[in-house]
Amino acid sequence: MSGSNELSRRDFIKVTTGIVGGLIGVAIGLPTISYLIDPALQEGGKDVWVSIGKFEDMQVGIPYPFSFTRVQVNGWERTSNSFGGYALRKSDDPKDLLILNSRCTHLACTVNWSEEAQGYLCPCHDAKFSIEGEVLDGPPPRPLDVYTDFRLTEDGLIEIFSKAG
Amino acid sequence: MWKKVYEWLDERLGLNDMYTNLLDRPEPTGNWWNTLGSASLFLFVMQGLTGIFLTVYYTPSPDHAYDSVQYIMEGVAFGWLIRGIHHWGATLMVIVVFIHMLRVFFTASFKYPRELTWLIGIGLLLMTLGMGFTGYLLPWNQRAFWATTVGTQIAGSVPFVGEFILKALRGGPDLSALTLQRFFSAHIWMLPAMLAGLIGVHLFLIIKHGESHFPTKED
Numbered sequence: 001m002s003g004s005n006e007l008s009r010r011d012f013i014k015v016t017t018g019i020v021g022g023l024i025g026v027a028i029g030l031p032t033i034s035y036l037i038d039p040a041l042q043e044g045g046k047d048v049w050v051s052i053g054k055f056e057d058m059q060v061g062i063p064y065p066f067s068f069t070r071v072q073v074n075g076w077e078r079t080s081n082s083f084g085g086y087a088l089r090k091s092d093d094p095k096d097l098l099i100l101n102s103r104c105t106h107l108a109c110t111v112n113w114s115e116e117a118q119g120y121l122c123p124c125h126d127a128k129f130s131i132e133g134e135v136l137d138g139p140p141p142r143p144l145d146v147y148t149d150f151r152l153t154e155d156g157l158i159e160i161f162s163k164a165g
Numbered sequence: 166m167w168k169k170v171y172e173w174l175d176e177r178l179g180l181n182d183m184y185t186n187l188l189d190r191p192e193p194t195g196n197w198w199n200t201l202g203s204a205s206l207f208l209f210v211m212q213g214l215t216g217i218f219l220t221v222y223y224t225p226s227p228d229h230a231y232d233s234v235q236y237i238m239e240g241v242a243f244g245w246l247i248r249g250i251h252h253w254g255a256t257l258m259v260i261v262v263f264i265h266m267l268r269v270f271f272t273a274s275f276k277y278p279r280e281l282t283w284l285i286g287i288g289l290l291l292m293t294l295g296m297g298f299t300g301y302l303l304p305w306n307q308r309a310f311w312a313t314t315v316g317t318q319i320a321g322s323v324p325f326v327g328e329f330i331l332k333a334l335r336g337g338p339d340l341s342a343l344t345l346q347r348f349f350s351a352h353i354w355m356l357p358a359m360l361a362g363l364i365g366v367h368l369f370l371i372i373k374h375g376e377s378h379f380p381t382k383e384d
């Protein structure tokens with residue numbers, strides 16, 4: 001029983017318990033990690049073209065407001081997120097558009113065009129952006145974001161490319 | 166380095182003593198039936214862990230409970246595994262705890278000085294059953310709903326106080342959002358807390374008394 005190379009009964013139990021416990025730990029631990037972080041690994045919605053309005057309705061030099069919602073599936077629920085912005089037509093050329101995202105670059109409130117102030121005003125921390133989106137006043141770190149991918153459809157609609165999420 | 170850290174801790178915590186007294190303690194020669202208590206403990210820990218992970222997604226509201234369970238099963242990676250372990254572990258735990266009790270009974274291990282261990286054990290069995298009863302409602306599907314309707318109705322058939330018991334269990338005369346919420350609370354907070362506490366005393370008593378010897382012919 002107690003030969004020097006032989007495992008004692010107690011040591012055998014210890015080693016087996018350790019190994020079996022370790023295996024169970026790994027077999028359940030790894031899937032559990034995957035289970036916990038799974039939502040972070042999910043793809044958002046798809047990239048799509050969204051129509052924001054008729055080109056002919058946009059007047060040169062006056063920001064044209066638009067908004068759209070996109071539905072995102074979160075878990076067992078659908079969440080709709082609103083997006084919006086202003087299209088600024090500069091000439092007759094449909095390529096000559098500046099399409100701004102109205103999401104403030106500070107902390108994501110929605111900015112509004114003010115005719116009076118001739119700028120975009122943010123209600124949250126009093127930021128002011130120029131008609132071209134540059135920061136004139138307040139805390140935002142960078143100009144308003146620009147939708148650079150847009151196109152004119154055959155029906156005269158302007159569509160912008162909206163990325164997932 | 167690690168040895169030093171270990172020695173420092175051991176000196177203050179008595180790790181070595183704890184190890185010999187708790188895990189390396191002498192046991193009478195028994196058989197596999199004597200492992201069922203430890204098996205119950207293992208299942209309890211397992212149910213606790215998988216249960217905690219389930220609450221990451223499960224939502225105890227009539228509007229969301231069913232959908233969130235569905236989501237765990239189909240939407241989340243390995244959700245089926247976590248829920249599967251919890252689901253089958255629940256049934257297994259009731260069986261294992263029950264057989265553990267039978268073995269204690271048949272080896273007459275409940276006698277002096279272990280009566281308290283036995284009484285606490287009865288509490289543990291009842292609470293384990295309570296866990297099963299409260300957990301069964303949580304998926305909020307037809308089966309869960311009607312099983313709880315029937316279960317609470319049975320509890321309500323007690324003479325005189327039946328009506329009160331039924332209302333207290335359901336949180337009102339009908340099965341409602343209140344029922345789901347209080348079953349959830351009992352299932353994840355009250356019963357597990359009591360179980361953990363009683364298991365602690367149970368184990369303390371077992372270590373204090375040592376395990377009973379297997380009865381011999383003379384006993």
Ligand code: HEM
Pocket residue numbers: 198199200201202203204205206207209262263265266269274275279282283284285286287288289290293364367371375376377378
């Ligand atoms: C959650 C449920 C339970 C857990 C985790 C648990 C845990 C344990 C453990 C680890 C032991 C050590 C010896 C062995 O494994 O046989 C034990 C012994 C014992 N259990 Fe339990 N038990 C539970 C339920 C019960 C029930 C339902 C009863 C009886 C009503 C009971 C009565 C006893 C008694 C009297 C002993 C001492 C037996 C001896 O010293 O030989 N236990 N329990």
Ligand code: FES
Pocket residue numbers: 104105106107108109122123124125126127138139140
């Ligand atoms: S969010 Fe617009 S100024 Fe702070």
